Amino acid sequence: MELEQIPGVGKSIAKRLRDAGFVNVETLAVTPAREVKEKAGYEKLEAAQRIVEAARQALGCSFITAYEHWEMTKRRLRCTTGSKALDSLLGGGIETQAITEFVGQYGSGKTQLCLTLCVTAQLKPEQGGLGGNVLYFDTEGTFSSNRVYQIAAENGLDPGQTLHNITLSRIYTSDHQMFLLDNAFEKCAEENVKLVIVDSVISHFRGEYLGRETLADRQQKLNLYMHKLLRLAEILNLAVVVTNQAQSDPTPQWGNRQPEDRPAGGNILAHASTTRVWLRRAKGEGKRIARVFDSPCLPEGECVFRITAKGIEDAPEEEKAEKAESQE
Numbered sequence: 001m002e003l004e005q006i007p008g009v010g011k012s013i014a015k016r017l018r019d020a021g022f023v024n025v026e027t028l029a030v031t032p033a034r035e036v037k038e039k040a041g042y043e044k045l046e047a048a049q050r051i052v053e054a055a056r057q058a059l060g061c062s063f064i065t066a067y068e069h070w071e072m073t074k075r076r077l078r079c080t081t082g083s084k085a086l087d088s089l090l091g092g093g094i095e096t097q098a099i100t101e102f103v104g105q106y107g108s109g110k111t112q113l114c115l116t117l118c119v120t121a122q123l124k125p126e127q128g129g130l131g132g133n134v135l136y137f138d139t140e141g142t143f144s145s146n147r148v149y150q151i152a153a154e155n156g157l158d159p160g161q162t163l164h165n166i167t168l169s170r171i172y173t174s175d176h177q178m179f180l181l182d183n184a185f186e187k188c189a190e191e192n193v194k195l196v197i198v199d200s201v202i203s204h205f206r207g208e209y210l211g212r213e214t215l216a217d218r219q220q221k222l223n224l225y226m227h228k229l230l231r232l233a234e235i236l237n238l239a240v241v242v243t244n245q246a247q248s249d250p251t252p253q254w255g256n257r258q259p260e261d262r263p264a265g266g267n268i269l270a271h272a273s274t275t276r277v278w279l280r281r282a283k284g285e286g287k288r289i290a291r292v293f294d295s296p297c298l299p300e301g302e303c304v305f306r307i308t309a310k311g312i313e314d315a316p317e318e319e320k321a322e323k324a325e326s327q328e
């Protein structure tokens with residue numbers, strides 16, 4: 001929705017807001033007034049609060065009934081990961097209006113899963129996809145167009161068209177990461193993006209904020225980032241997938257004297273992600289284990305899948321079990 005559609009906003013105010021990165025009413029409505037004040041250079045917080053409130057009213061999103069909320073959740077879609085076992089562990093696949101976090105050691109398959117989702121998200125809903133395009137934020141420089149080409153071809157899709165439907169954004173700093181997310185609202189709405197990937201959400205934050213004294217600043221910024229991601233997912237009914245790194249815990253719990261791995265990002269990521277999945281290597285070629293360890297509506301559980309030329313798919317024994325079940 002154009003900024004000029006907010007009552008009282010003319011060309012000059014709209015320009016000021018646009019120059020500050022608030023490209024449309026949706027972006028403005030979901031931004032804290034304090035941030036609007038700073039970015040658009042308002043002297044008084046009240047002025048920023050008024051404009052944000054006007055944007056919310058223009059969108060009609062200040063209050064909703066529980067019934068409207070129920071209707072909104074009914075619009076949720078699910079995207080297949082390529083593995084039936086992993087889909088059912090996730091309650092039917094990756095969900096829209098939510099953030100799904102995959103965390104694990106290097107080589108655990110996080111990026112491979114993201115690259116596979118770039119392809120499966122483009123499938124029609126009746127084929128298990130979201131029927132939309134993909135926006136991919138690559139913070140580690142590990143996006144591989146060759147690999148996406150291979151996954152698309154192996155799955156019988158047109159690889160060139162599949163690549164055309166993915167918008168790639170290479171991120172160089174945490175500030176850059178924050179800035180580009182502000183622009184994502186418009187991009188996603190315009191280009192029918194149904195899946196946003198951030199691989200990984202944490203690397204710049206971890207790399208830039210060193211030492212205990214910087215931790216509070218880092219966490220505050222990360223919190224803002226995650227909340228914006230969730231609003232994007234809710235407003236545009238799209239799926240957000242983030243990856244996170246594992247970090248070694250130097251102070252293992254009593255009774256467990258081995259150093260333990262835990263997800264980086266602390267409580268902020270723990271609260272902001274809707275569903276959290278731990279990935280680890282398993283014995284056997286390409287095999288990986290996924291474990292749901294935090295979800296508002298799924299039980300904790302594990303499954304095995306594997307990484308192959310097709311991307312992510314079921315491990316052979318899971319395939320056999322599926323077949324036996326369907327024959328019964």
Ligand SMILES: Nc1ncnc2c1ncn2[C@@H]1O[C@H](COP(=O)(O)OP(=O)(O)OP(=O)(O)O)[C@@H](O)[C@H]1O
Pocket residue numbers: 104105106107108109110111112113142286307308309
């Ligand atoms: N074409 C392929 N066919 C089969 N397996 C592959 C293929 N490409 C990559 N892999 C597997 O995927 C693994 C790499 O996984 P991935 O890059 O997803 O890890 P990651 O969890 O993202 O790690 P990091 O934390 O370093 O980013 C490789 O070790 C290899 O086993």
Ligand SMILES: [Mg+2]
Pocket residue numbers: 110111112140142199
């Ligand atoms: Mg990776």
